[in-house]
Amino acid sequence: MSTISRSLNLLARTSRSSLLRPTTVNPVHHVFSNKVAGRGLATAFERNKPHVNIGTIGHVDHGKTTLTAAITKHQASKGLANFLDYASIDKAPEERKRGITISTAHIEFATEDRHYAHVDCPGHADYIKNMITGAANMDGAIVVVAASDGQMPQTREHLLLARQVGVQKIVVFVNKVDAVEDPEMLELVELEMRELLSSYGFEGEETPIVFGSALCALEDRRPDIGTEQIDKLMKAVDTWIPTPERDMDKPFLMSVEEVFSIPGRGTVVSGRVERGLLKKDTEVEIVGATDSGNPIKTKVTDIETFKKSCDESRAGDNSGLLLRGIRREDIRRGMVVAAPNSTKANNKFLVSMYVLTEAEGGRRTGFGANYRPQVYIRTADEAGDLSFPDGDMARRVQPGDNVEMVLKTHHPVAAEPGQRFNIREGGRTVATGLITRVVE
Structure with missing residues (x-):
């Protein structure tokens, strides 16, 4: 191998x-049905098959x-x-x-x-x-x-x-x-x-x-x-393709893919639920690069999956969540909707990475400290800086290396130990890795 x-x-x-x-072409059409957008009732989503x-x-x-x-x-x-x-x-x-x-x-x-x-x-x-x-x-x-x-x-x-x-x-x-x-x-x-x-x-x-x-x-x-x-x-x-085991026991978390407004109803966020379960009228937090730097507290007043009304959203679902009292401009793709006090936004992480070789689609040459690529974590797309934990400025990383580095993103992102990320440059993936620790 x-x-x-x-x-x-x-x-x-x-x-x-x-x-x-x-961003898909018409998020209201994809996620929230016209009936819900128009204050009517959507067909109920049935969970009768895996x-x-x-x-x-x-x-x-x-x-x-x-x-x-x-x-x-x-x-x-x-x-x-x-x-x-x-x-x-x-x-x-x-x-x-x-x-x-x-x-x-x-x-x-x-x-x-x-x-x-x-x-x-x-x-x-x-x-x-x-x-x-x-x-x-x-x-x-x-x-x-x-x-x-x-x-x-x-x-x-x-x-x-x-x-x-x-x-x-x-x-x-x-x-x-x-x-x-x-x-x-x-x-x-x-x-x-x-x-x-x-x-x-x-x-x-x-x-x-x-x-x-x-x-x-x-x-x-x-x-x-x-x-x-x-x-x-x-x-x-x-x-x-096996039926996946969903992570239902952990606190709810959904990465925000799209944000849009329904006139007279409020702001809707959509994305794939990573873990947990969420019911209507439940308190949640918006976590990420908020203007205040703190999580935004809100309540989910409606849930839809495939233009069908749901009483709950669970791990594996692609859902749209209607949020109370939130302006569209308060939320951006890359943030997460999460159970209160279950996750935090950070911008500095200790990471373990594999650097792809040229034959694997990666770089032909290596890179050193202060390398500044694009970093993709969940739905976030952030500029980042990579350096070595010991501060060595002369060391070089070569294609094919497995290496431990410090990743600093330009804006805080909701990420935890075990979180996977990709690093891209010039239209290609150059490294892939895992967050091992949050650096305070």
């Missing part, structure tokens, strides 16, 4: 966290969004989803114009055994940062690979990022098989994907690989490579 595989396996055994969440967060990752134009649309259409035919076509998933005008997905899109569907929250992640290199969030929220992933191309740069980067943020299980969908006539080409794609998965610490030899055409499934053509393969894919996801 490679150095990075060992390091990422170590990281994957620690508590999971979010890193960065992009809930799992999955998503599609992979290179640009390999068919991730088409596959997502095909899954919703096929599951809708069984009464297990609402069909969303390609245009509904790619909502932003610039997405449709360029034919790529920029922000992550959240979709809901079910199988006979489970309820899924599905994230369709962007594959374009310019928006790779936005993909980090999608992977951080996943319990498992479907990596989409075009049979005509095989693995490509974003295939590899998405798998690396998924491993860094703790995704344990991957299912492979080899798409566009109708464009390949030579069966040996498909065998080569499978062989390369199994080797690639193994190189990043996944179970390459055992990982399910499904061959099909998402477009055929979407257009009801060639069921042998269309809808039948969607069925096979969903069965693989049901069986290969």
Whole structure:
């Protein structure tokens, strides 16, 4: 096993966290239903199946969004989803114009055994940062690979990022098989994907690989490579990706992804619940880089998940929380909503990091003290400074090193020992690590 595989396996055994969440196109539409926004009552959210967060990752134009649309259409035919076509998933005008997905899109569907929250992640290199969030929220992933191309740069980067943020299980969908006539080409794609998965610490030899055409499934053509393969894919996801154990016993914490206002109602924050359980009319704190430097106290007056009203929000949910007496400008992405007195904002941490090699997508050269990269902790995106605990200004860190350093963020962030973070520079991940101690 490679150095990075060992390091990422170590990281994957620690508590999971979010890193960065992009602003989606229409947050009110995504999180709070029009009925709730208009003071009506939304449909109740039913918890009658285990809930799992999955998503599609992979290179640009390999068919991730088409596959997502095909899954919703096929599951809708069984009464297990609402069909969303390609245009509904790619909502932003610039997405449709360029034919790529920029922000992550959240979709809901079910199988006979489970309820899924599905994230369709962007594959374009310019928006790779936005993909980090999608992977951080996943319990498992479907990596989409075009049979005509095989693995490509974003295939590899998405798998690396998924491993860094703790995704344990991957299912492979080899798409566009109708464009390949030579069966040996498909065998080569499978062989390369199994080797690639193994190189990043996944179970390459055992990982399910499904061959099909998402477009055929979407257009009801060639069921042998269309809808039948969607069925096979969903069965693989049901069986290969385990039902996660949610951290329900710890105090509630949700990283703030988006903030918006509903006229006449108040301010809504949305994000994925990291731990705990929250009921309506419960006191909470907003923790992070507040204007006063202190947590903001408020009460949650309404909760929604997938445009459905909920009495509670629990670990693993993607929820919208309506807050009492809070102005939109008081809250920013990167803060957290937490149970009172359960977490604090800090800006100086002792960290343990693995520095990626150039072959792993990292830097070609090392760096020294006072290195100033971008740091991603939960949904926070902060400028940071790295130095050595002993104050050594001459020491250098080289790609491939495991190193202990002091991280100072320019603004306080809600982070604790065991929290995972990524360091990026120039559009690439250069290091990944864990916070080991808060430095007072």
